[in-house]
Amino acid sequence: MFPRDHVRGKLPLLNLQEEVPFTLQQGSVADLLGSMSSYNHDLRGHSERVCTLCIPMAMRLGLAGKRLLYIQLAALLHDVGKLDVPPHILDKPGMLSFQETLVVQDHSLRGEQILRSLSLPDPICQTVRTHHERFDGRGYPDGLAGEEIPLAARIVQIADAYDAMTEDRPYRAAMTPEAARFWISGLSGVYFDPVVVDCFLSE
Numbered sequence: 001m002f003p004r005d006h007v008r009g010k011l012p013l014l015n016l017q018e019e020v021p022f023t024l025q026q027g028s029v030a031d032l033l034g035s036m037s038s039y040n041h042d043l044r045g046h047s048e049r050v051c052t053l054c055i056p057m058a059m060r061l062g063l064a065g066k067r068l069l070y071i072q073l074a075a076l077l078h079d080v081g082k083l084d085v086p087p088h089i090l091d092k093p094g095m096l097s098f099q100e101t102l103v104v105q106d107h108s109l110r111g112e113q114i115l116r117s118l119s120l121p122d123p124i125c126q127t128v129r130t131h132h133e134r135f136d137g138r139g140y141p142d143g144l145a146g147e148e149i150p151l152a153a154r155i156v157q158i159a160d161a162y163d164a165m166t167e168d169r170p171y172r173a174a175m176t177p178e179a180a181r182f183w184i185s186g187l188s189g190v191y192f193d194p195v196v197v198d199c200f201l202s203e
């Protein structure tokens, strides 16, 4: 269980200045996070909460060292491609049109492109590219299924969904943590990796 007060705004492990070993990118990562803060009121907050939710799952699933650092950075930057989604689409209160949906969906590929242009390590770029794949193979952009999807992305997916469900949206109220956990449980094996779901729910 992840009480919201525990999640909100806390990054217990990652210190960009001290822990990111690729010094060339430190400024770039900080710049991207700054851009996300100013572009959309919750893009940065959502990313930080997702990062915080990922850490205990990643550790319990055996990620350590560089792999743990990479998943934190990927979680922080998973939606960086939304910097290229126009605000009138990103903040639209109602249903998106088909074309608008395609523009939003392109953020995973655009995010990967942004991070590759900054020479971030491949696992981070791959996680950002694949964070909207589905365990049953019906996600995007590549229709990967099961363990074809990087483990880091399968972890980010659940944290991403949980945070989205438990936050207010212009078109719906936030779910309770219990309701979100119920939905995630119900989507185990469909959207989400059952092993990662069990890890999340047993916290």
Ligand SMILES: [Fe+2]
Residues within 6 Å of the ligand: 078, 079, 107, 131, 132
């Ligand atoms: Fe996303």
